[in-house]
Amino acid sequence: MDATTHAANPAKARNLDTVLLRKRLKSGLAHGAVLVLVLIMLLPLVYMVMMSFKTSTEIAQNPLGLPESLYWGNYMRALSEMGYVRSVLNSLAITVSVILIVVLAGAMAAYPLARMKSRISRIIVMIMALGLATPNFVTITPIYVIFRDLGLLDSYLGIVLAFAALKMPLAVFFYTGFIAAIPLELEEAAKLDNCSNWQIFWHVIRPLLGPVTATLSLFVMIMVWNDFIYPLLLLTDKDKLTVMIAVYKFVGNTGIDPTRLFPAAVLGSLPLLLMFAFFQRKIMAGSTAGAVK
């Protein structure tokens, strides 16, 4: 029918072609701009990886050039000096534990705060938001003193609890806003089926939290993985140290040695990138499934 119409009205067909062409051009330009931006953002990463494969002489002679060949010696040295596998496992265990606690406890705390319309709940949300703005140096000493008194220094439990407590305001802040936007009708339907508050949270609300959980998990994962101040303060046993502490050893006070720091930094962020790719797909898939229930 379209073809007949176009044949009958060539001017209209030309107009349609022009519109389509403009659309394609716009889309192409937008994609090009995004691609350029992505390339610019990736440049430092590419530079770091490139430098990590160069010898010190190559870096000195041609700091911006491509490596003549892939020199694996830097990586071998970094691996031997970092205690890599152990520190990655430590980071992995700590990060995953913190995410689980933060996601579960944060959602459970946020649900009543989002639904209760009292002044107290608003004040609690505000206090939680204040926790987001509190700088590290304010909390670091009280946390250390409390953990010393509780005997939690130099323990996995201590560092997990510290991170979980520090990231909890973020989780409550995320979830409160999200849950408030979920229609009350869903809960009312569940109430008609005699569901308890816990059952409503677990069977109705929780499955809908997929997207925000994915975002929150990624945030928390990056923050916990990259933090080195708290592990440096709370952990002393070398076997418990995280991978970022292992990378930190290569940072100089007055300069950097690219042949040492860059391979260590690549190795340190590699598991994070892999986790990021893995979790992004899994969590998003789960969130989509939950949303259509």
Next chain:
Amino acid sequence: MTRNLLSTTLFALLAGTAAHAQIVLDVVAWKGNEAEPAGMPQLIEKFEAEHPEITVDLTFVARKDIDKVIPPRLQSGNPPDVTMVDSALNKLWGEAGFLTDLGTDADWVQRMKPEVREVLELDGAMLTQPLEIIGMGNFVNMDLLAQAGIQTPPVTLDELTAACGALAEQGISPMIFSGGFSAMLFVGANGIDPAAGNAAALGAGDDRFVEDASFNQALDRVRALVDAQCFDPELQAGLDPWATAPQEFRSGNVAILPQGAWNIGSFQQVEGLNFQFAPMPSGFSDKGVALDLVGPGWAIPRDAEHADAARAWVDFFAKPENLAIFLQAENAYSPYEGAETQMPELAASYTAARDAGSAILWPFSTLEFPKALQPEWEDSLTGFLLNLDDPNEDTLQRWDDAVEDSL
């Protein structure tokens, strides 16, 4: 009988365990990591051989992070046994009562250079054992200088401007002069008179930078360097003096780099880089001015768990043969009288300037200049490089204001 025998055996076992209980000495330092080993692996091995009952557990914490990581431990009474401090931390933690008085009777205290002792002694107490004095000056690429027909590093202002002209003529970038650190070193060397010692009065607010002839002249001399084609101020103002600038020197892209002697080790590893470390050219001396920085030292926190082992650590570093290992790795000078210099031959002109008395102790490391003045120097000198036509007063007044604010 059997019970008695068992009890005796158990007691003997417990006593034996206690007698051989290994002490783990918790040491925190911003040196000794992979990036800055400072001879520590060798020193720890030697210390543990001399003290088999002690195992050293060295934790690296960068200087910029030590302010965050150590105070909670000091405040909670659970500090490391030994911590590295500098003059600023010595004062801050010392005045708060967190550090142990090491006493002034020890041999190493008697041997300390008076000017260093003056910096570290706090109300008659010696809280820190100093480890080094480290130089700051010019790194000079001798091959690039030779291409311009010059055989010795410039140590006077005339030599420097002549070298800049000759290098520029050959198409070689003469000098790095970033707004932050590099400019500070040059201006400091030309503003602080080694003979008159004007730093303390300026830092205390008794004299004013705006009215100080030396500092006014120092800024004029920066303009003279620009006129002599030493550097392009607009290009250099924002250059990172810690990462980009040393990399440029390593790459042989620039002939002269103002930096600290802590770079000597890493520059020596660059194949084919023929360089010398020289004092900063200055109007005050025809030998150049050696800019000495009072480096870090060891302190024992008040609540250290293993105070005796910590003392043994301090005593170990007090021995000249042990300290020499540290100094050699650091390319630094000893803070003690009569110590043999461990500096390499490539720093001969710097050492000569020191020996001739043409040296100043960097006033930020002696605390003669308040801490808040340092970022102000860096920022205002960057601004100065971008606005060279502005009067000196615009820059110097900011320093006076920073001093006034810190009083």
